[in-house]
Amino acid sequence: MSPTDTLTQPALWPLSAIVFLPALVAAFLSLPIVPKAREEFIRWTTLLTTAVVFVLSLWMAVPALFGATGPAQFRLGDPTMQAVVKLPWIESFGIEYLLGVDGISLPLVVLTTFLSMLAAAASWPISKHVKAYHVLFLLLVTGMLGVFVSLDFMLFYVFWEVMLLPMYFLIGIWGGPRREYAAIKFFLYTLFGSVLMLLAILMLYFTSDLRLLSDEQLVAAHVVSPSLEGVARSTALEAFRTADRPLHTFNILALAQIGQLPNSPFAAAQVWGMSLETWAFLLLLIGFVIKVPVVPVHTWLPDAHVEAPTPISMILAGVLLKLGGYGILRICYPICPGAGLSLAWLVCGLGVVSMVYGAFAALAQKDFKRMVAYSSVSHMGYVMLGLGVWSAVAGQEYRWESWAQGVNGAMFQMLAHGISSAGMFFMVGVLYDRVHHRNLEEFGGIFGRMPVYSGLAIAVFFAGLGLPGLCGFIGEVLVTLSSWNYSRGLAAISAFTVILTAAYILWAIQRVYLGAEYKGPHGDHLTPITPRELAIATPLVFFAILFGVAPQILFNYVTPTVNRQVETLADWTRRVHDAPAVPAVAAVQQETAAQAAR
């Protein structure tokens, strides 16, 4: 990379600004020149910052819908990485400041900026240590956005870890009665996962070798910047051809290219009787599913969600859980396709187990917020199933359309759940702020006291339920349909879970909003919804309906990238797995498929 084009890259500023603006404002707010007592100023600054970041992300994403193009604008229908920023960071390890967005990450970035803005607005009732709260909140936002746009594995890891500490304090200081326990539990679970992830990253790094890639692949992975032309390009490529030592890389795109090579070094290396690919897949998967979370590593989630203050619950459910799904989609499968294929049963199984377990657990809850938390476990199970089905169908006829359906469904489910779960937590928070309890048994009759609020809340809960016409429906249907081709049993279970979901949500609505009159404590505090709360709830409801009736808006962004990734992996399966030695799992799957066909 020549110095002239480092700081003039067109995409450098928008993406970097989206990621680092919150951190810069956090640094500013933490200075002693901002007095602690000026709480309103701090709140407005934070809200304004998140709003600016949201507008910036829209500025990248939205013009595409109207056909506008600019150097930093997203191009619809282009499945490759866009707006890539590439600067050297630590040259001795080849660690780069490499950012970019594609159809998978951009919608999640916009979701994150959107929910951050709403959560900042929802933070008004926080009155304890306002300054520290907002500084930590903004740091958290930087961490989340950084994870979604990082294309360098170490950078990804750094952002991943940057989220932990602010979250620990946000739960631990501003949380409910059992906050300290919840905070350390969250931290421990996630750190355990991240340490495993770090080991996997290092394993992959030291096994990778950029010399195995062709010129086209190196350019496609942004190892050699595509903006280089002519002599500069050939000189850059020449360096890879003449190197006499393995050239390791942390570039996620390049690692994926290496992992999908027919002679992938990840598949060849053996550690303790398993291929390195399998180890890496498992270690990464554990790291990611803790975040998702799936049963049995989900136990941090109900505690963290229940104890966290409302805005943080919104962020936790809306964004943090998506990081796990995103990691599996972006990292696990492309880099370790072989392991993904042979362990598809694991991913799908975990998905279905959490789906069912989460739904039953939600049914059993007495605490409103805990019920919503378990509904997240159940809903994220669909995401896992959708992602897992992807590789699972490979054993049969390589109908990539069917995998693509599952992955698209999972992506949609993540975005829809981001809106509906954040909405549900906010709605619970609105009630809690008034009556200071969350016991489902002691509610009832809220509709009569707060009609506008109840209408919005019921809409959001229906979105979570997956009512047709609302956003929750599309993802669940697509995932269930696609899983039919993998295993009819799992498809049947996931369809059946919808009934459970309906049961716990309808029951909750009945117990909270319907009924004659409110008999619980602090009944006189049930004031109508405030304009601020209305301003947060309305957009959530609006998008829940919009994406329910016009899912095409999201699929416009998601589908090209997902389809291309799935197609590439389908090709990989044909190439590698149609080779004479069919692995046992794939063979068994073929046989079951043949039996099923008969």
Added chain:
Amino acid sequence: MNQTMNLGSLITGSLNDTLAVSLPLFRTELCLAATIVLVLLCRMLPVLRRLDAGLVALGGVCFALWFAWNDLRGIPVGGVSSGAATGAMRQELFGGLLVFDSLTAYIRFLLMGFLVLYIPFTKASGIPDHEDGADFYSLVLGATLGMCLMASANHLLMVFMAVEMASVPSYALAGLLKGRKASSEAALKYAVYGAGAAGIMLYGISLLAGLLGTCHLPSMAAELSRVVDAGATSGSVMVLALGGLMVAVGLAFKLSAVPFHFWCPDVFEGAAAEIGGFLSVASKAAAVALLLRICFGLGVSATGHDAAAAIGATLAETHGSGLVATRHFIVALVGLMAAVTCTLGNLAAYGQTNMKRLLAYSTIAHAGYLMMAVAAAVAMVGVDPAGSRDAVSAVAFYLGTYLFMNLGAFAIVAFLRNNLRSEEIESYAGLVRSSPGIVIATGVVLVSLIGLPPLAGFWAKFLVFSSLIQAITAGAERPLMLVLLVVGGINTVISLFYYLRVLKVMTFDPPPADRPSGEFSLVSLPGAIVTALVVPVVVLGIFWSGLYACAQLAGAFAS
């Protein structure tokens, strides 16, 4: 050496060696020695008595730092293409007693850098007072001089003398708080333990010397490989192993490695926090350097310019298995000790209520991580030389970041002691209300000690894990390296508990009612010193290329 050499030429030769080669490369130590004399003179002459010993010491140390920096800069840096040539130089000093190479230069620079930060810190924290200043600084400088020698020792006798030179002033320093019983007890315990360990080490040295006929490390390696290859009797192998173990006892004592760590928590708790900072940073750096010296000295045939090493090189080519066996022994010993040290340190830290004691166990745990990288470095010697260099670089980098993290931690403890009159973790409760600045600084330091990005401690741990995985990939001592990797990973998670507990107390808990109202502002001399120690932890977390380049230079010593 040359048998026909007459006395005259011997004298000329050694004079020439001393004056032309050795002394110029020894100027950092000479500068330290001169400063010690000056500090003591200040005390003797009534005219100079008004002069502050700390300032004199600081001036001298700045010169020493300048020399050390020039020595480090003088190391040849190879181009990227030539790879191996970077920092590959080796110069024996004083007839082979010491050696000057990139590791010497790096550690010496680190130690001088430490002193330049340490002296202002002690001035600001008020220990020592003006009366004790001359004693204190001459002891500190004397111990550091010994540590410089530890980092450059090339001869087992020199090893022993250097260890003693570093230890004896430390015993006195531990007892610096004269009125306090705990301090005297710490000093006594430290001295007794130290004397025991030194005795065992000396015995081990004499065993090795007796069997191998030399104490010069490269010659010992050559001799060792000859003895083992020639089919040594089981008795002599036993004696060799015993000698090695006894030397390891001495080293483990300096490293505070389990099971020779018992002195560490008691001494850290009893002595002033300033002394804890000195022992946990400087002494640790020197001990790790010495560990590298001995492991590589005994396990690798030096490819230097001197005759003895040349013999070693040719011997290694023809009879490599002796050295392989030695290395295997070293890797197993260091690796196992590392795993146990790390785990025990972290587990024991969990129950501590005194901050200094907690940091003592944290120091023990970090010694474990460092030893893991040392084990990886030795394991990869014959298999993957580049990996071996990287592992040594990881150790060097770790020590560099550790300087700021741990000195920062002890500085915070010392300043808080001045404010709160207590070093119990409990007494820090709710500190964030009155002094948020120091709590943020503590947070940065402790989180960096856990090893979370984007702080310097993360990259140190990243490099240690990298070197273990590199060893696994290269197939060097694979089972042990895998075990170490798992142990290291688990320990990182365990360590979260106790570091975070301190932060939890500082932020979550309500402040005690009877707290002295001393607010700690970062806009003060102590605040400035804490900032100066903590800011590098953050900066090195984002821009660590520079320090790593220096560390890579140090790593070249393994080539």
